[in-house]
Amino acid sequence: MTAAKLGQPDPVAQGLLLSAAKRLARDKLALLGMGIILTVAALAFLAPYIAPNDPLKVDLARRLAPADASFPLGTDHLGRCIFSRLVYGARVSLPVAGLTLAVIMLIGIPIGVISGYCGGKADAIIMRVVDILLAFPGLVLALVIAGMLGPGLINVLIALAAVWWVEYARFVRGIVLAVKEKEFVLAARASGTSDLGIVTRHILPDVLSPVTVLATLDMGKMILAISGLSFLGLGAQPPTPEWGTMLNDGRPYMQVAPHLMLYPGLAIMGVALAFNLLGDGLRDALDPRCTARV
């Protein structure tokens, strides 16, 4: 604690992080997941240099064409390059999923901390609201909210955040309830540390590592939920190259051009799988007791 007060890194925390990083580095599946995520992120970042064609350029003369040198995965029903649309699609799917998760955490973590740390009436009120929101099947409520707000990625973000923050609030509350009774928190309180100081310096660090694991696993779910709502027509609107929308666009051409549905689906599954692998690996690395994978 003294070291932290002097602004120096805590050697114990550093040691724990280092050993977690070593465990993660030994997990081949987690590394594979990280590799896929980094590759997709690089593709998204370098899309203008990597995509061979304009993802929005319509060329009806080339519609539903098979793969060739200039169109590596063929073209869609409007003659647009599928590969270019997939690459540019990563620029939509990944940031929107990340942003939605960030908003969820920004709402859920503080509410969970307040609920767990303050207890009393604040906790009772928050938990009743959580109970009520949990009474809805998650995707049903998200669908209804997105449907009411109207199609669009921002509305999908709002709908998912309105439903999903509850999970984080409840998760964080549980951790805070356990941590706030530990000796180091009691000692900090006895030494006159303010509530804000206790929360930021002693409780939040304990909250962050399990939340990181949960968030990594949820990134996969988020990508699936966003693409699912886009598939239903509530997310990205044409001609935006979003993977779920691309899949929905390809549905009428299933018999003649199944590749229109194949590649966007593989992209969604690949990225979701990568986040699940990394999340699994992070959970094992950050909690060495959890050696038996479920």
Add this chain to the structure above:
Amino acid sequence: MLPFVAFIICFFVQGLSVMKRYLLRRILCLVPVVLGVSVITFGLVRLAPGDPAEMMLRAGGMEPTREAVEALREEMGLDDPVHVQYGRWLRGVLHLDLGTSFRTGSPVAAELLSRLPATLELTAAALVITVLLAVPAGILSALYRHALVDHLSRFCALLGASLPGFWLGLMLIYLFSVKLGFLPVMGRGGPEHLVLPAATLGLGMAASYARILRAGMLETLGQDYIKVARAKGLKEKWVIGRHALKNAALPMITLFGMGIGYLLGGTVIVETVFAWPGVGKFAVDAIFNRDYAVIQGYAFFMALVFVLANLLVDISYVILDPRVRLERAGPR
């Protein structure tokens, strides 16, 4: 008045068994939750951008003239204060009146109930597929830990958690209906119509349930009573079937409660992909037609089904596990 009511309730409760007392408390706890659900459901219409009456007219293909908008607002009671509107809506709900569908002109409750059997049929079939796949996979991967079957089961669980349901459904249609011609493409009819949508819904869930059952089995297999059963010379299939599986399956019941939420959400997409005439497809159609009464009714209805399903799961858990029964009833 209130103390008298409290006294009567206490008197009534004292005479009940532990189980019935738990049930009563559990049901009473649902009252504020359902009320909260009703407030949220009612508030959903206020999320719609612009004037709901105008949006409905536009969605219905009518020109939203000022007179038409005002007439519809009057009909929908939108000019009344919000609490009056909520009171009216709640009174209607208590009388099983969820309003009238703007598109079909029929009562929403009747529309939802007429489509519920299709959704329940799909959900039940998906649950059967989940159990048929998850139980053998879970047991085998626990018995042959770190063997090929275990690795395969883990890989399937990860894949199942990452598969977009709508994509899986479309791929199954392409393979089994378009290419092989084994099964019908979409719609509801005989059992052959049910196979693909139920598989789409059940496969993802089966994968994760198999892993959870495996973890439960591994924990149970290390317990003393299993060692005793083996020491007594019981056959392995009896040890597994009668002792281990029964105890390892308990967490599965809770998961089924959570799974119902997943299934109800999943039916929306699966019903849309397979043109299955259930509640979910009806809701998606209502969303695009701005049929607010249906959307509102659907959300409330689904929450009610979810809450009741979880109540049943809780009750079955208490019946099956005496430890939980005593713990929840508290000291007597």
